[in-house]
Amino acid sequence: MGSLVRNSIFIAVAVAFIYFAGDVFGSYKMFLINTIGIYAILALSYNLINGVTGQFSLEPNGFVAIGAYFTAILLLSTESKIDMYALVDPSPIVLSMHTGSLAIALLVGGVAATIIALLLSLPVFRVRGDYLAIVTLGFGFIIRIFAINNPEFTNGAMGLNDISSSINFYWVGGILLITFIVMLNIIYSKYGRAMKSVRDDEDAATAMGINTFKIKTLAFMTSAFFEGIGGGLLAVLITTITPDQFSFLLTFQLLIIVVLGGLGSMSGTLIATILVMVGMEALRFLDEPNILGLGNEAHPGLRMVIFSVILIVVMLFARRGLLGDRELLDFFKKSKK
Amino acid sequence: MSFLKIDGVTMQFGGVTAIDNLSFEVEKGMIYGLIGPNGAGKTTIFNIITGNLYPTEGKILLESNNITGTKPNKIVYKGVARTFQNIRLFKSMSVLDNILIGFDAQAKYSYLEAIFRLPRYFKQEKFIDKKAKELLEIFGLTEFADSKATDLSYGVQRKVEIARALATNPTLLLLDEPAAGMNSNETSDLADIIFKIKDKFNLTVLLIEHDMKFVNKMCDKLTVLDYGEKIFEGKPADAIVDKKVVSAYLGDFSHA
Numbered sequence: 001m002g003s004l005v006r007n008s009i010f011i012a013v014a015v016a017f018i019y020f021a022g023d024v025f026g027s028y029k030m031f032l033i034n035t036i037g038i039y040a041i042l043a044l045s046y047n048l049i050n051g052v053t054g055q056f057s058l059e060p061n062g063f064v065a066i067g068a069y070f071t072a073i074l075l076l077s078t079e080s081k082i083d084m085y086a087l088v089d090p091s092p093i094v095l096s097m098h099t100g101s102l103a104i105a106l107l108v109g110g111v112a113a114t115i116i117a118l119l120l121s122l123p124v125f126r127v128r129g130d131y132l133a134i135v136t137l138g139f140g141f142i143i144r145i146f147a148i149n150n151p152e153f154t155n156g157a158m159g160l161n162d163i164s165s166s167i168n169f170y171w172v173g174g175i176l177l178i179t180f181i182v183m184l185n186i187i188y189s190k191y192g193r194a195m196k197s198v199r200d201d202e203d204a205a206t207a208m209g210i211n212t213f214k215i216k217t218l219a220f221m222t223s224a225f226f227e228g229i230g231g232g233l234l235a236v237l238i239t240t241i242t243p244d245q246f247s248f249l250l251t252f253q254l255l256i257i258v259v260l261g262g263l264g265s266m267s268g269t270l271i272a273t274i275l276v277m278v279g280m281e282a283l284r285f286l287d288e289p290n291i292l293g294l295g296n297e298a299h300p301g302l303r304m305v306i307f308s309v310i311l312i313v314v315m316l317f318a319r320r321g322l323l324g325d326r327e328l329l330d331f332f333k334k335s336k337k
Numbered sequence: 338m339s340f341l342k343i344d345g346v347t348m349q350f351g352g353v354t355a356i357d358n359l360s361f362e363v364e365k366g367m368i369y370g371l372i373g374p375n376g377a378g379k380t381t382i383f384n385i386i387t388g389n390l391y392p393t394e395g396k397i398l399l400e401s402n403n404i405t406g407t408k409p410n411k412i413v414y415k416g417v418a419r420t421f422q423n424i425r426l427f428k429s430m431s432v433l434d435n436i437l438i439g440f441d442a443q444a445k446y447s448y449l450e451a452i453f454r455l456p457r458y459f460k461q462e463k464f465i466d467k468k469a470k471e472l473l474e475i476f477g478l479t480e481f482a483d484s485k486a487t488d489l490s491y492g493v494q495r496k497v498e499i500a501r502a503l504a505t506n507p508t509l510l511l512l513d514e515p516a517a518g519m520n521s522n523e524t525s526d527l528a529d530i531i532f533k534i535k536d537k538f539n540l541t542v543l544l545i546e547h548d549m550k551f552v553n554k555m556c557d558k559l560t561v562l563d564y565g566e567k568i569f570e571g572k573p574a575d576a577i578v579d580k581k582v583v584s585a586y587l588g589d590f591s592h593a
Contacts, residue, residue, distance in 0.1 A: 182452050189451035189458065190437070190444045190465075193430070197438045200427035207387065207421075209413030209442050209505055218448060264429070325429055 018173030037172035045226035051263035054199025059136035065246035067109030067231025074105040113228025147243035159242030262321025267328035340365040346395030370559030377562040418507035426486040439504025440465040492523035
């Protein structure tokens with residue numbers, strides 16, 4: 001069993017990295033690594049519905065917001081909620097929701113997102129076409145507007161602060177590893193094959209006995225679950241959340257990562273997340289004054305211009321993303337032959 | 338008793354009658370031809386049998402069971418599998434994976450069992466993997482197992498599509514123009530394979546075809562359609578000398 005040895009080595013290396021990362025890197029770098037980890041969780045799960053199943057969806061910001069709010073409300077203590085909710089008193093439901101356990105809070109966030117994904121699936125996947133993109137785009141806006149306009153639940157535009165930060169990279173890295181393995185386990189099973197068949201040709205998949213509605217719903221719910229958990233992690237990492245954090249820009253950033261890594265490729269997504277997030281940080285010097293002989297003023301935003309140009313160039317050379325729809329290991333298999 | 342019975346099927350799209358009160362019966366183990374000029378309604382009949390269309394009137398009976406209007410993804414479980422007029426393989430997947438999709442229903446493990454890699458996943462995957470490889474062997478496709486489906490020649494793709502349909506374990510196989518676009522070598526190769534699998538898997542085959550030589554060689558019996566109406570039913574050899582059939586294909590010379 002070559003694959004068993006290979007997988008064990010991969011998991012051992014990943015676990016070792018998660019275990020020792022905190023000792024090796026400073027706190028700034030750890031914050032970056034944690035952020036990358038969370039974005040990777042979000043991008044991996046986004047890739048399942050968008051890349052593997054081929055259903056163009058713009059949902060992550062909505063589910064991330066749901067996960068973040070549920071986790072935050074669960075972790076905040078009753079007293080701090082009463083202190084914090086300045087506009088109106090918190091609703092009794094919000095006050096009654098409390099747990100000290102990060103695991104339970106994250107899980108509730110994930111399950112809440114999954115249930116809402118199921119409710120969205122029922123109408124959307126009965127029809128074909130681009131309805132999913134439109135509905136999920138609208139859904140993201142609705143969640144944000146709901147958060148702003150219902151201060152008794154979410155404290156409105158002021159958001160929630162001081163979410164107890166007991167988080168470290170064991171959590172983020174561990175959940176990332178689980179997400180990655182779960183995604184690959186799905187892809188290399190009959191369900192993953194069915195998802196790809198729906199992407200390639202829905203009529204032919206139906207003629208093979210695939211219940212395409214069920215498969216699309218499964219993929220969507222799985223994506224939502226991990227996006228909810230990722231949202232919870234994000235809330236705990238940043239310790240403060242406001243509705244504006246979960247705008248369409250978040251989805252857009254994840255979309256860039258997924259397309260850059262290759263639609264359908266989980267290892268590609270992982271690599272792309274690191275490249276994009278590290279790249280964005282590394283290019284920060286461009287926003288400082290006296291760069292590229294552009295005079296003494298600073299040019300805020302130059303970073304994004306350069307970053308976009310790099311992205312365009314990369315996509316010109318790798319049309320289907322860095323890894324296409326294959327996994328990193330597929331390349332090794334090919335070269336052996 | 339007939340195996341497949343098309344009973345008074347009429348299909349109207351708005352004001353257009355695509356199929357007009359069509360009835361015919363296919364006996365078990367037959368290769369039955371469905372021919373006719375373009376637009377005669379042949380593929381429409383396939384779409385009605387496979388549940389993609391619901392007929393305006395009439396019934397489809399499979400072994401005396403009414404299967405009219407069974408959903409396309411459920412019809413497979415009644416033992417009906419089809420190929421498409423323009424080959425529709427799963428483009429991004431390997432030949433083996435394409436075949437494995439056909440075995441989807443036979444791999445019995447749940448989503449959670451797949452995620453947690455429980456023993457049933459391994460057992461079932463091994464089982465369908467073995468069956469898929471056997472099927473590739475029968476079709477002589479073993480060497481292409483890991484190739485991307487769309488990298489293959491047209492003739493090979495056709496075979497993959499038929500193999501994929503067979504993977505669903507059908508009793509009735511619907512072939513929509515299997516020989517279209519093939520050269521004579523590929524066509525005769527295809528004919529051999531259809532005969533072979535028909536006997537091996539105990540199939541009844543309903544096929545649409547334009548290539549009369551192929552039809553003549555393959556079919557035990559055929560129905561000729563023109564503008565949704567049956568104009569002939571009988572042996573292929575009789576069809577090509579039938580006046581109505583000839584005039585449907587070539588035009589009516591009596592008024593010329």
